[in-house]
Amino acid sequence: MTDFQAAKQIVRDYHRVLATATPGTIADVLAQTTSRDYIWRGMHPFNLLTGAADVARLFWAPLLTALTRLQRREDIFFAGLNEIDGETSTWVVSMGHLVGLFDAPWLGIPPTRKMTFLRYCEFHKIADGRIVETAQFCDIPHLMIQAGQNPFPPQTAAHLVQPGPIGHDGLLYDACDxxxxxxxxxxxxxxxxxxxxxxxxxxxxxxxxxxxxxxxxxxxxxxxxxxxxxxxxxxxxxxxxxxxxxxxxxxxxxxxxxxxxxxxxxxxxxxxxxxxxxxxxxxxxxxxxxxxxxxxxxxxxxxxxxxxxxxxxxxxxxxxxxxxxxxxxxxxxx
The missing domain is CATH 3.10.450.50 (Nuclear Transport Factor 2; Chain: A,)
Structure with missing residues (x-):
């Protein structure tokens, strides 16, 4: 039985310190929790970034400036071995919404000064007590729609602020069978x-x-x-x-x-x-x-x-x- 609890705790500690970060302190937070050769894969226009300093400067600091009083509303959290690399690496997943007050422009999207939900999902690779790699997707078009800037024609299905699993049982903080x-x-x-x-x-x-x-x-x-x-x-x-x-x-x-x-x-x-x-x-x-x-x-x-x-x-x-x-x-x- 593989114990993922230590890896989970690293990500939970990262989320805890991130919750109190400011645009001015986020670079230090990332430097303390990620490796020196940290790799971050984000959505367009951020794409592939390397190193905590660039991730802080290009993604987190502008986001924390735009969405003030940011909080994480997590719906799913689990860990596991990566099947793709022969189960040689451990990853931790977090999914939910980042919620804040949209008080300043972000990516040119005008602020609403209203409550805004940003769907997110993160995959974190853990090694030697640190986060060494992250894939972090956010639903930027959904934020645009909330700001009255819908870039798309009518969609084929319905888009909402999406709930977590029906049983509210997606936060696997404890060990599983x-x-x-x-x-x-x-x-x-x-x-x-x-x-x-x-x-x-x-x-x-x-x-x-x-x-x-x-x-x-x-x-x-x-x-x-x-x-x-x-x-x-x-x-x-x-x-x-x-x-x-x-x-x-x-x-x-x-x-x-x-x-x-x-x-x-x-x-x-x-x-x-x-x-x-x-x-x-x-x-x-x-x-x-x-x-x-x-x-x-x-x-x-x-x-x-x-x-x-x-x-x-x-x-x-x-x-x-x-x-x-x-x-x-x-x-x-x-």
Whole structure:
């Protein structure tokens, strides 16, 4: 039995000191909790950053300036060994919302001076008592929508301030039975095996029913939206998505793990696909768009029941030549 409690405590301590950080102190906080060669993978326009100083200067300090009184409302927290590297590394996942008062511009997005929810998910790699690598996705388009700056056409599903798991049991601060995590990872892998082909020869609803409960909930990002039940997921996201792309590459992940009834993965990128038209109102491009994705799952019995998805849509659009944030006054300054 692998003990993840020490790794979990490192991330919980990091969150605790981060909660009291200011734009002026955040660099010291990161320096104390991360390694010297710290790697941080974020969404567009931040992308890949190295070293605590740049992560503090380019991401955290501007965010703490914009979203004052920032607090973390965590819904899911778990740890595990990374299947992708042969279970040689330990990672800790945190997912929920960062909540604050939107008091100053961020990335050129005008402030509302109102309460704002920023969906987030973090994967932290732990080694030698420090965080050595992070993948951190935030749903920036959802923040834009809250600020009245919706950059997208009407989406196929509904986007909301998204809740955590239905049982409110996603915070795995204590140790779990490793057999449960193994079962969750096996179910996720079976789903990936089905999804990765787009060519099982089954009707889409029957394909999904192999690994998903009929009352599944797919908590998609802003621009796509959330769907409930296999039937609505097929008609409101999966079907239109498959119809809008061709030449999808195989799924690639940097980390895939599970603990208890929760698991997930991220890729950099997960896959590429050529837009043949229709997705998010975009015309056919003939170009291969790149998808960076984080997926978090809840297993119920032998099938998946809930899925929280973070797609770096701004990066995907940027690979097609559309920089959404360029339209904002001020934009991103390096």
């Amino acid at each position: 490793p057999a449960q995590g193994a079962a969750t990872l096996a179910t996720i892998n079976a789903m990936i095996s089905d999804l990765g082909t787009w060519n099982l020869g089954l009707p889409l609803e029957q394909e999904l029913a192999r690994t998903w409960h009929d009352d599944m909930i797919w908590w998609g990002p802003a621009g796509v939206g959330a769907t409930y039940t296999i039937d609505r997921y097929a008609t409101q996201h999966s079907g239109p998505f498959r119809a809008g792309f061709s030449e999808r590459t195989k799924t690639r992940h940097m980390c895939r793990m599970a603990e208890g009834h929760f698991g997930g993965f991220f890729g950099w990128p997960n896959f590429t696909a050529v837009a043949t038209g229709g997705f998010m109102g975009m015309p056919a491009s003939g170009k291969a768009g790149e998808f960076r994705v984080i997926d978090i799952y809840r297993r119920d019995g032998d099938k998946l029941a809930e899925n929280w998805i973070f797609i770096d849509i701004l990066h995907y659009l940027n690979t097609l030549g559309l920089d959404v944030l360029d339209r904002m006054d001020g934009g991103f300054q390096t």
